[in-house]
Every structure is written in structure tokens, then in C-alpha cells.
């Protein structure tokens with residue numbers, strides 16, 4: 001791993017063969033590697049500095065191996081990640097099932113990690129739309145359900161808010177800050 005300072009740790013997750021490495025290669029090195037498929041072993045790291053509104057932001061991207069054989073290792077790589085790009089292949093429905101697995105896992109172990117869903121291999125549909133196995137609307141519905149689920153879970157986990165809704169009412173003599181703090185969540 002390079003000694004470069006990283007501002008944002010990003011982890012690539014998803015079933016094997018969905019195209020995680022290809023996506024990173026394309027973004028970082030502007031190339032698409034032809035030739036036989038080589039599965040990632042463990043994980044690969046690459047850093048990329050980009051300019052955002054005049055500010056340099058260095059992304060540290062961990063490209064994990066999708067094979068379930070390396071699942072335990074992937075957990076090491078998503079630890080502390082600010083963003084997870086969870087990929088699925090639009091022509092492989094099982095890869096979308098795997099997305100659900102990773103989303104659940106991230107939600108329970110890395111609550112501050114933003115999750116981005118990414119469908120790959122759209123080019124394969126260009127000549128044959130029947131190859132599509134993952135419907136875009138299903139993905140959107142899933143993402144929206146997760147959003148509302150998060151709202152409900154925040155409600156359950158957020159203690160000050162629970163205090164306000166206790167059946168025995170709210171003690172208004174309590175310090176104001178307790179109630180104000182819920183606005184910062």
C-alpha cells in the first residue's frame with residue numbers, strides 16, 4: 001500500500017466477476033483490460049487524487065475479491081470506509097442477491113459508510129435486452145425501502161428521541177440541550 005495520505009476510504013464490494021476491478025481500472029488508468037478473466041485475490045489498493053470544487057481529495061480505493069472464499073477478508077477492507085460501491089451485474093440476478101448481503105452487513109457494522117449501488121455490464125444489453133436479469137425498478141424500490149428502513153432504525157436507536165416519546169411524557173425541567181441534541185443527528 002502506498003504511503004499517500006487518503007481523505008476518503010472507498011471499498012468496492014460485490015459478487016465475483018461483476019466487474020469491480022474493471023471499473024477501478026477504467027477510472028484510474030482509463031483502460032479496459034482485455035484477455036482472460038483474472039479474479040482478485042484478497043484485495044488491491046489504489047489511490048487517486050481528484051479535484052472537487054478547487055479542493056484536492058484523495059480517494060483510497062480498496063478493490064476486494066468477490067469470491068465468497070475471501071468474504072472474511074473483505075470485512076477487513078470495509079472497516080472505516082466512508083463509501084462502499086456495491087456492484088451487481090445486470091445480466092446476473094444472483095449478483096443482486098449478493099448486493100443485499102453486503103448492504104445488510106455494512107448497515108450493521110459500518111453505520112457511517114455511505115452505500116452506492118452500481119449496475120455493471122450494461123453494454124451486454126445493447127444487442128439483446130432479454131439478457132437483463134436485474135430490473136432497474138426493482139433496484140430503485142429496494143434502495144428506497146432501505147432508505148425508509150434507515151429512518152425507522154435511527155428512530156429506534158436514537159436515545160434522546162426515545163426519551164421524548166416515553167409514555168410517561170417528557171420532563172420539561174430537564175436540560176434543554178438533551179432535546180436540542182436530536183436536531184443534530
Ligand SMILES: Nc1nc2c(ncn2[C@@H]2O[C@H](COP(=O)(O)OP(=O)(O)OP(=O)(O)O)[C@@H](O)[C@H]2O)c(=O)[nH]1
Nearest residue numbers: 016017018019020021022037039040065066067121
Ligand atoms: N461486457 C462487459 N464485460 C465486463 C464489464 N466489466 C467487466 N467485464 C468482464 O467481466 C469479467 C470480470 O471482470 P472483473 O473486473 O475482473 O470482475 P471483479 O468483480 O473484479 O471479479 P473478482 O475479482 O473475482 O471479484 C472480465 O472478463 C471482464 O472483462 C463490462 O462493463 N462489460
